Amino acid sequence: MARLSFVLPLAALVLLAGVFFSYLRMIDSGDKVVNDLPSALIGKPAPQFALPPLPGRGDNGLATSDFIGKVTVVNVFASWCVPCRAEHPVIERLAKLGIAPVHAINYKDRPDAGKKWLAELGDPYAAIGADESGRVGIDWGVYGVPETFIVGPDGVIRHKHVGPLTPKVLDEEILPAIRKLGS
Secondary structure, rough: OOHHHHHHHHHHHHHHHHHHHHHHHEEEEEEEEEEOOOOOOOOEEEEOOOEEOOOOOOOOOEHHHOOOOEEEEEEOOOOHHHHHHHHHHHHHHHHHHHHEEEEEEOOOOHHHHHHHHHHHHHHOOOEEEEEEEHHHHOOOOOOOOOEEEEOHHHHHHHHHHEOOOHHHHHHHOOOOOOHHHHH
């Protein structure tokens, strides 16, 4: 009986370690989980919305109509989001490339906090909508921030990336998707 009380916890630990290591193998170079979260919105029109701007910005906020006629990137971020801070230099690089306008939805954030965050890190966005309630994010199927969408010139969502953008994700996933839609 004493031997069984030793073997059972050890077997459970080995099983748990096996599950953990099999999950780690699903991660491709630390950038992307092979089993991405699906999006029911891929291939469908972007949800209808009109958000006010962050205070102090000269734009009119962000609305669905901003996506018509050009390939557009929509980045969902928040000042309280640590991965958003990590991906911010990649968003800046994408905006500087100028191949598609980069818009943002400031998700479940206080507008003053979003404004302060952008003042500190830089503001690469062509337009930002303040989604304080998170309702628009829900309509877009946001699981959590950051998330990045590519909307075609027809206003249809063509691509979704869950999690922070990395240089590798930008070069191998986002830029090719934008170029494909732009040609």
